[in-house]
Amino acid sequence: MPFGQDRQMFPVDLSCAKCGAHISELPFQPSGDRKVYCSECNRAFWQDKRANDRGGFGGGRPRGPRQMFQVNLTCADCGKAITELPFEPSGDKPVYCTDCLRARKSR
Numbered sequence: 001m002p003f004g005q006d007r008q009m010f011p012v013d014l015s016c017a018k019c020g021a022h023i024s025e026l027p028f029q030p031s032g033d034r035k036v037y038c039s040e041c042n043r044a045f046w047q048d049k050r051a052n053d054r055g056g057f058g059g060g061r062p063r064g065p066r067q068m069f070q071v072n073l074t075c076a077d078c079g080k081a082i083t084e085l086p087f088e089p090s091g092d093k094p095v096y097c098t099d100c101l102r103a104r105k106s107r
Ligand SMILES: [Zn+2]
Pocket: 016, 017, 018, 019, 020, 021, 037, 038, 039, 040, 041, 042
C-alpha cells in the first residue's frame, strides 16, 4: 500500500511526549508549544478516546428527561402554583412559573 502519497509531511526533529520515541516527520506543522506524540502513542490515544466516547465507564451524563423536583410553591410573580421544578429550590430565592420565566428571559 502506498504510504503518505497525498499527505504532506513536515520534517521534524522531536521526541514523543509520552514514550520518548524519536519523531522525524509529522503530518502537520508542529506549533512548538504543543506536545507531539509518535504514531504509536497517537493511535493508543485515539483508541482510548473512542472507547471513552462510547460511554459506559462513567463520563458523559445520561440523556433523557431532566430530573424534576416536586415542590409546593407559588410563582413569585403571578402567584400561580408550582408543583415541580427542574432544579432543587434553595428556599431563599424566588421561583417563577414557566410562563413568567419565559417572559423574564425575553424581556
Ligand atoms: Zn510515543
